[in-house]
Amino acid sequence: MGVPERLTVALRTQDDVVVLRQRVREQAVALCFSLLDQTKIVTAASELGRNAVAYAGGGEAMIEPSLNSGRVGLALTVTDHGPGIPNVEDAMRPGFTTGGGLGLGLSGTRRLVHEFDLRSEVGRGTIVRILRWK
Amino acid sequence: MTSNPSVTPIPLVRAGYEGILAMWIAVQKRSATARPDLISDADLARQCSEVLSMLLEGLASGSMDVSSPGWEGMRATLRGISLSRGRLGFGPSETALFILSLKEPLFGSLQELDPSSRIDAILELNHVIDRLGLLTSEVYQQGREEVSMRQQQEMLELSTPVVKLWDGMLALPLIGTLDSERTQVVMESLLQAIVETGSTIAIIDITGVPTVDTKVAQHLIQTVSAARLMGADCLISGIRPQIAQTIIHLGITLPDVVTKATLADAFVAALDRLGQRVVSTGATSTGR
Ligand SMILES: Nc1ncnc2c1ncn2[C@@H]1O[C@H](COP(=O)(O)OP(=O)(O)O)[C@@H](O)[C@H]1O
Ligand SMILES: [Mg+2]
Numbered sequence: 001m002g003v004p005e006r007l008t009v010a011l012r013t014q015d016d017v018v019v020l021r022q023r024v025r026e027q028a029v030a031l032c033f034s035l036l037d038q039t040k041i042v043t044a045a046s047e048l049g050r051n052a053v054a055y056a057g058g059g060e061a062m063i064e065p066s067l068n069s070g071r072v073g074l075a076l077t078v079t080d081h082g083p084g085i086p087n088v089e090d091a092m093r094p095g096f097t098t099g100g101g102l103g104l105g106l107s108g109t110r111r112l113v114h115e116f117d118l119r120s121e122v123g124r125g126t127i128v129r130i131l132r133w134k
Numbered sequence: 135m136t137s138n139p140s141v142t143p144i145p146l147v148r149a150g151y152e153g154i155l156a157m158w159i160a161v162q163k164r165s166a167t168a169r170p171d172l173i174s175d176a177d178l179a180r181q182c183s184e185v186l187s188m189l190l191e192g193l194a195s196g197s198m199d200v201s202s203p204g205w206e207g208m209r210a211t212l213r214g215i216s217l218s219r220g221r222l223g224f225g226p227s228e229t230a231l232f233i234l235s236l237k238e239p240l241f242g243s244l245q246e247l248d249p250s251s252r253i254d255a256i257l258e259l260n261h262v263i264d265r266l267g268l269l270t271s272e273v274y275q276q277g278r279e280e281v282s283m284r285q286q287q288e289m290l291e292l293s294t295p296v297v298k299l300w301d302g303m304l305a306l307p308l309i310g311t312l313d314s315e316r317t318q319v320v321m322e323s324l325l326q327a328i329v330e331t332g333s334t335i336a337i338i339d340i341t342g343v344p345t346v347d348t349k350v351a352q353h354l355i356q357t358v359s360a361a362r363l364m365g366a367d368c369l370i371s372g373i374r375p376q377i378a379q380t381i382i383h384l385g386i387t388l389p390d391v392v393t394k395a396t397l398a399d400a401f402v403a404a405l406d407r408l409g410q411r412v413v414s415t416g417a418t419s420t421g422r
Contacts, residue, residue: 021311025344043346046345047347102349111383112380112384
């Protein structure tokens with residue numbers, strides 16, 4: 001596998017989330033992430049991908065290696081044009097769910113990565129960008 | 135359990151050849167994925183017996199690595215079967231499932247092994263059969279630009295059998311991702327097996343589950359509670375260190391579930407719960 005490039009994965013169904021996990025893992029392997037770091041970023045990707053499919057009817061994920069200032073990382077941006085999140089503070093609280101889940105996806109994802117940026121506008125959609133350094 | 139070579143399953147498989155073959159054919163005929171429209175009974179029986187003979191040949195080579203020379207015969211047979219099935223109109227997952235469905239009759243033939251040998255044999259054979267299943271799909275994918283990981287994934291997801299490890303004890307080696315529909319199927323077959331066998335302990339092995347996110351964890355928790363309602367306690371094995379750490383970061387707690395590093399450890403713990411123990415008597419221990 002050569003130098004990883006930016007790539008996008010369309011997210012419509014659960015199967016696409018499987019593909020997203022595989023792509024993220026491939027990129028993490030290409031960047032020589034440790035097994036633990038691979039698992040963390042793949043799991044985080046899975047959470048965000050599932051949310052886009054479950055709550056926004058789908059979206060798109062962009063996977064991007066980050067090679068700034070001598071540091072190596074992997075960034076992932078998941079964008080959807082769904083209903084948006086009315087109260088981000090609520091959504092980020094462990095245990096909060098409107099979908100009968102464990103409500104640990106967003107709060108857990110934040111703990112699995114080094115950078116976490118969530119923007120959401122009701123009626124327009126949600127963008128979550130995460131980054132994990134090696 | 136032990137790193138010594140265990141009692142080999144080969145004699146049992148050889149002795150049980152006819153029975154395994156008959157059961158394998160029967161399993162396929164009654165499965166939802168049977169395709170009598172595509173393949174005649176006679177051809178199906180012939181393919182089954184070819185694969186089973188090659189399995190014995192491969193096992194007899196002493197290597198469990200299906201890419202090693204001893205398995206050349208098997209690889210050639212699978213290539214042939216994949217090509218001919220492809221021409222008949224079978225999809226890649228159907229052909230892979232054909233191979234994976236050998237697990238049930240094969241594992242069933244190992245009842246006579248002592249417990250620790252049986253679990254070693256099941257784990258090894260499980261791995262071998264999975265590899266063989268993947269080989270068949272590689273034949274389809276040769277020449278294709280995009281290797282469809284998704285197809286492989288789906289196929290593996292369909293392969294999970296509930297294995298009766300011991301009287302009163304079931305194992306559920308999960309492979310692949312665990313999405314909602316899949317969990318439903320897995321849960322139902324586990325609950326059904328619990329009732330049918332009157333088992334009081336079930337080991338859910340997640341060695342083959344690549345990612346445990348909050349949804350998968352929720353499915354596991356649901357399965358454990360459903361099993362408990364049916365009167366069986368669950369042990370979860372095969373949680374790799376990196377997955378354990380990730381689960382903790384997510385803030386997930388698996389309530390009241392005993393976890394063990396390996397299926398073999400879980401087996402010993404489960405036997406203990408049943409009030410039994412694995413002892414080496416020396417007399418029955420062979421192949422050391
Ligand atoms: N992309 C999204 N669009 C709209 N709502 C979302 C999105 N992602 C998360 N949410 C909301 O945030 C809640 C919490 O999400 P999460 O922490 O992943 O837990 P869970 O998915 O288990 O409910 C969800 O139940 C949902 O209400
Ligand atoms: Mg979620």
